[in-house]
Amino acid sequence: MSAPATGTKVDMRVQLGPLELKNPVTTASGTFGYGTEYRQLYDPTHLGGVFLKALTMAPRPGNKPWRIYETPSGMLNSIGLQNVGIEEFFAKKEPFCRELAAKGTAVFANLAAQTVEEFQQLVERLEETDCIAAYELNVSCPNVKRGGCQFGTDPALLRELVSSVRPGTKRPLIVKLAPQVTDIAAMARVSVEAGADIISLINTFPAMAIDAEKRRPILATVTGGLSGPAVKPIALRMVHAVRQAVDVPIVGMGGIMTWKDAAEFLLAGASAVAVGTANFVHPPSPLEILAGLEEYCRRHGFARVSELTGALELP
Amino acid sequence: MNAPRTTNPIEQESAAPVLSNRHFIGKVVEAEEVAPEIWIHGYRLPEVARHAQPGQFVHLRLNDGTAPLLRRPFSILDVYPGEGVARILFKVVGTGTRILAGKRPGETVDVLAPLGTSFRVPENVRRLVLVAGGIGMVPLYFLSRELSAARPGIEIDYWFGARSGQEVYLLEDLRQWCRRVEAVTEDGSAGHKGRVPDHASEWRDADMIAACGPIAMLRAVQDVTADWPVPVHAALESFMGCGLGACLGCVLDTVDGFERVCTEGPVFDLRRLRLEVST
Numbered sequence: 268m269s270a271p272a273t274g275t276k277v278d279m280r281v282q283l284g285p286l287e288l289k290n291p292v293t294t295a296s297g298t299f300g301y302g303t304e305y306r307q308l309y310d311p312t313h314l315g316g317v318f319l320k321a322l323t324m325a326p327r328p329g330n331k332p333w334r335i336y337e338t339p340s341g342m343l344n345s346i347g348l349q350n351v352g353i354e355e356f357f358a359k360k361e362p363f364c365r366e367l368a369a370k371g372t373a374v375f376a377n378l379a380a381q382t383v384e385e386f387q388q389l390v391e392r393l394e395e396t397d398c399i400a401a402y403e404l405n406v407s408c409p410n411v412k413r414g415g416c417q418f419g420t421d422p423a424l425l426r427e428l429v430s431s432v433r434p435g436t437k438r439p440l441i442v443k444l445a446p447q448v449t450d451i452a453a454m455a456r457v458s459v460e461a462g463a464d465i466i467s468l469i470n471t472f473p474a475m476a477i478d479a480e481k482r483r484p485i486l487a488t489v490t491g492g493l494s495g496p497a498v499k500p501i502a503l504r505m506v507h508a509v510r511q512a513v514d515v516p517i518v519g520m521g522g523i524m525t526w527k528d529a530a531e532f533l534l535a536g537a538s539a540v541a542v543g544t545a546n547f548v549h550p551p552s553p554l555e556i557l558a559g560l561e562e563y564c565r566r567h568g569f570a571r572v573s574e575l576t577g578a579l580e581l582p
Numbered sequence: 583m584n585a586p587r588t589t590n591p592i593e594q595e596s597a598a599p600v601l602s603n604r605h606f607i608g609k610v611v612e613a614e615e616v617a618p619e620i621w622i623h624g625y626r627l628p629e630v631a632r633h634a635q636p637g638q639f640v641h642l643r644l645n646d647g648t649a650p651l652l653r654r655p656f657s658i659l660d661v662y663p664g665e666g667v668a669r670i671l672f673k674v675v676g677t678g679t680r681i682l683a684g685k686r687p688g689e690t691v692d693v694l695a696p697l698g699t700s701f702r703v704p705e706n707v708r709r710l711v712l713v714a715g716g717i718g719m720v721p722l723y724f725l726s727r728e729l730s731a732a733r734p735g736i737e738i739d740y741w742f743g744a745r746s747g748q749e750v751y752l753l754e755d756l757r758q759w760c761r762r763v764e765a766v767t768e769d770g771s772a773g774h775k776g777r778v779p780d781h782a783s784e785w786r787d788a789d790m791i792a793a794c795g796p797i798a799m800l801r802a803v804q805d806v807t808a809d810w811p812v813p814v815h816a817a818l819e820s821f822m823g824c825g826l827g828a829c830l831g832c833v834l835d836t837v838d839g840f841e842r843v844c845t846e847g848p849v850f851d852l853r854r855l856r857l858e859v860s861t
Contacts, residue, residue: 297829304828308602308694320830328839335821335831340648342823346830349840496648524648547824548643548651550694551601 277564278571279557281315281538283516284439284464286400288315288539289371291572292529292557295520295543296321296377296403297346301360302367308550312366313557316373318541319364321405323379324388326352330410331487336476341497341522342544343476345410345488348379353392365398373400375441379408383431390435401438404428407445407470409492419445419470425454426461433462441518444468444509451505452512459513466509467518467541469502495544496522503535510536510577524552526559533575604697606630610689611667617751619674621683622659625691628666634658635700636725637817637849640670641825642682643692650678655822655844657720658696660727668695673717697825699849701725701792701815709737711788713778713803715795716744721817722794723752730759737761739788741781743799747772782806792816793852801857816852818843
C-alpha cells in the first residue's frame with residue numbers, strides 16, 4: 268500500500284472475476300429500471316455498472332397494489348418481477364444498454380425464471396447481444412409464488428440450476444443470494460462449486476407490515492421484501508461470512524446510503540457494491556458514494572480502491 | 583391566505599441550488615396552517631414554478647436521516663412563476679407530514695419536481711365540474727385557478743366534499759375564479775349534508791369532470807358518470823418509491839394492466855381505472 272499525495276488520483280477500477288469495472292459503484296436490480304429512468308437526473312455512464320430490472324421470457328404484469336410500504340429505516344416491496352419480457356427488452360431497452368456498455372459501464376442482466384429451462388432460454392437469447400457483461404441469476408426474489416427464492420434457499424436446486432446454466436455462456440455468472448437461509452456461506456459455496464464466478468448479496472428479506480386498525484396486511488401479497496438501512500448490519504455480516512467461505516468476487520448490497528456504508532461493504536469483503544433503496548431516497552447517491560469512496564481512499568492512503576476489499580482488521 | 587398573491591412578498595434571492603433539471607433544494611418562504619392540521623407551504627423553486635402543471639406533484643425528502651426514509655409525494659397547489667414560488671397544501675397524517683409541518687421559513691426542502699402527468703382539458707370544454715374529496719382539493723384548486731386565467735369565460739363548478747366543516751378551506755379563493763363553489767360535509771357542519779356524489783344530478787351539463795379524493799369517492803364518481811358522454815379524469819395517489827418510474831411500486835390497476843401513478847399518472851382517465859375500495 269502506497270500513500271498517494273493529496274490530490275493524486277485514486278485508481279477506482281476494480282476487478283470482478285474476468286470483468287474490469289471502471290469503479291466499484293453499481294445500482295441494484297429493480298431499483299434502477301433499465302437505466303433510462305434516471306437519465307433525467309444524471310448520466311448513468313458514470314457508474315461502474317448497472318444491474319437491470321429482472322427479465323423473464325414472457326412479460327409479467329407483477330403483483331396487485333399496494334406494492335410498497337415504508338418501515339423503520341427501511342421499506343417493503345412486492346413488485347412481483349413486473350417486466351417487459353425478453354422480446355420487448357430487445358426492442359425498447361437494449362439500445363440504451365448498448366450505450367452504457369459503449370461508455371464502459373458494465374450492464375448486468377438479472378434473470379428470473381420458474382424453471383431451469385427458462386433460465387437457460389434467457390441466457391441463450393441474451394447471448395445475441397454483446398452489451399451484457401454478466402448474468403445475475405435471481406434465485407432470491409421473495410415476491411413470486413413459483414421460482415423466486417426456492418432456488419436460492421435449497422442447496423440442491425441451486426446447484427442444479429447453476430450447473431445447468433453454466434455451459435450456456437462464457438460470460439460470468441453471478442448468483443444473487445437470498446438472506447433467509449441458515450448458512451449463507453454454504454449457499455455461496457454451492458454456487459461457486461456449480462460454476463458461479465461472482466456472488467452478489469443480499470436480496471431483500473421476506474417481511475410484512477400490518478394495518479392494525481383495518482386488521483389487514485398492508486401489501487396485497489401479504490408479505491414483501493425488506494430493504495434499506497434496516498438490513499445493512501445483517502448484510503454486512505453476510506458479506507463477511509461469504510468472504511471467508513469462497514474466493515470469488517462479491518458484489519455487496521443491503522441498505523447502502525452513503526460512501527461510508529459502501530466502504531464498510533468493501534472492507535467486509537466486497538469487490539463492488541450495489542446501491543438500491545438509496546436511489547429512491549436521493550437519486551444522486553451512487554455518484555456521491557463514488558466521490559466519497561475516492562476521498563476515503565485518499566485520506567487513508569489507498570492508491571487503489573480495490574485495496575479496500577477485505578481490508579478489515581479483525582481482532 | 584385568502585386571496586391570490588398580486589404583490590411579491592419574497593425578496594429576490596439567488597436561484598435555488600439545482601441538482602439536475604428535476605432535483606432542487608428550495609427555501610421555505612411560506613408556512614401557514616390554514617385549518618387544523620392543514621398546512622400550506624410555499625417553496626422557492628423557480629424551475630418548478632415555471633413548468634409545473636395542475637395535477638403534477640413534488641416528491642419531497644423530509645429529512646437527511648433514514649427515518650422517515652422514502653420521499654413523500656405532494657400535489658402542487660399553485661405556482662407563482664414571477665416570484666419563483668411553488669406551493670403545496672398537505673394534511674398532517676403521520677410522522678412524515680408532522681416533520682414537514684415543523685419546517686419554518688428559511689429552512690430548505692429537497693424536491694424532485696415537477697413529476698407526473700397533468701390534467702388535459704380539451705379546448706371545447708365550456709363547463710367544467712370539479713369533484714374534490716378532502717385533501718384531494720389540491721390539484722383541482724390548481725386546475726381551476728390556471729384554467730380560469732387561461733380561458734376567460736369557462737364556467738367552473740367546484741364541489742368540495744369533506745367529513746366536517748373544519749376540513750373545508752380556501753373556499754374564498756375558489757369563489758374568485760369558480761362560477762359556483764359548493765361544500766358538502768358528512769356531518770352537515772358546512773354546506774350541504776351528505777357526500778359529494780349525491781349531487782351528481784347537478785353536474786349533468788358539464789363538458790368534463792375532473793376529480794380527486796378518496797378511492798370510495800372516485801368509485802362513486804365512476805359509477806354515476808359511467809354512461810356520460812364527457813371526459814372524466816382523476817388524479818390518484820399511491821404509496822410511492824422513486825417517483826421517477828423505475829421502481830414500479832406505485833402502480834394502480836387499469837383496463838390495460840398496471841400503470842404507474844408517478845409516470846402514467848397521477849392524472850388518469852377515471853374510466854380506465856379498476857379501483858378497489860379496500861386498497
